[in-house]
Amino acid sequence: MKVVFMGTPDFSVPTLQELIxxxxxxxxxxTKPDKPKGRGNKVLFTPVKEVAISNDIQVFQPQKLSEEDFVEAMENIKPDVIVVIAFGKILNKRILNLPKYGCINVHASLLPKYRGAGPIQWSLINGETETGITTMYMASGIDTGDMLLKEAVKIEDDDTGGSLHDKLSQVGAKLLIKTLKEVQNNTITREKQDSEESTYAPMLEKSMGNINWEYDAKKIELLIRGLNPWPSAYTYLGNKILKIWKATVIEDNYKGKSGEIVDISKSGFVVKCKDSSLLINEVQLQGKKRMTADAFLRGYKLECGELLGRR
Structure with missing residues (x-):
């Protein structure tokens, strides 16, 4: 099939490469227009554009998909199918109706659960035991189109937003190829979504990472894993931000206030939560490198009784 591929971030790259x-x-x-990044405001290509250029594939970066020049270019190409994955823009009806086999999206959840921009992270934050990939026909709503194929992925106890992202991006690439084969052979089965069973996974914001120590220890541990590597979970040590990269829930009989450091050992330091506590395993103090809690304690003197968070 003649394919037009729409995508932007790293998550899209394995699917594009599999298609190539x-x-x-x-x-x-x-793909989305290039943006300046970093201290020098250097304009960087999107990850998808990097792959396209290295494979001599024509690249379009319209500000709006409704731009007449862009729509006409797509009409001239006459694609058999448009594949969309983590693109970040809503397709208008002219584009949706253009390809012979329609527009197919690769979505990182088992729809109708977790429609929206942050399905990978929210599945972790909410304590799901599995997630997966759904391929679907695109419609005018956000992730509301008819479902095609699904593949479930188990969420392991040590999975983070980053590790789950990488797993799902590889699963999505293989499932898309399988989907295209069945679409082309007319053996695919469409399944409508039950909107009553849907949940919404909104875009992540940095403020989400501010740990509320009044929460249960397990809820905080899930937040830490879900927001790793971005935007990351954090608290305050004095007036400095302390990012928490890894923590372990421990059952205990510690007494203290929520957010209080109640024990310090070679393996890390323990923070009291609403119920149980968290053993902090990996941290990053503002202006410093990421490190194990053991290494951090060798260079920074903590004391039991100190309170973490804004006071």
Missing amino acids: DSEHEVVAVV
């Missing part, structure tokens, strides 16, 4: 390596022909890539 397949029997299908990727005739164009559509």
Whole structure:
């Protein structure tokens, strides 16, 4: 099939590469406009654009998908299918109705659960035991189209937003190729979503990472894992931000206030939560490198009774 690929971040790259390596022909890539990043405001290509250029594939970066020049270019290409994954823009009806086989989205959840921009992280934050990939036909709503194929992925006890992102990006690439084969052979089965069973996974914000020590220890541990590597969970040690990268829930009989450091050992330091406590295993103090709690304690003197968080 003649494919137009729409995507932007790292998550999209394995699917694009799988398409390039397949029997299908990727005739164009559509990605978000380049943006300046870093202290020097250097303009960087999106990860998808990097792959497209290295494979001599035409790239389009419209500010709006309704731009007439862009729509006409797509009409001239006459793609058999448009594949969309983590693109970050809503397709208008002219684009949706353009391809022979429609527009197919690769979504990082088992729909109808976790529609929206942050399905990977929210599945962890909410304590799900599994997630997965759903391929679906695109409709005018956000992740509301008919479902095609699904593949479940178990969420391990040590999974983070980063590790789950990497697993799902690989699963999505393989499932998309399988989906295209069944679509082309007319053996695919469409399944409508039950909106009453849907949940929404909104975009992540940095403020989400501010740990509330009044929460249960398990809820905080899930937040830490879900927001690793971005935007990261954090608290305050004095007037400095202390990022918490890894923690372990421990059952205990510690007494103290929520957010209080109640024990310090070679393996880390223990913070009292609403119920139980958290053994902090890996941290990063503002202006410093990420390190194990053991290494941190060798260079920073903590004392039992200190309170973490804004006071």
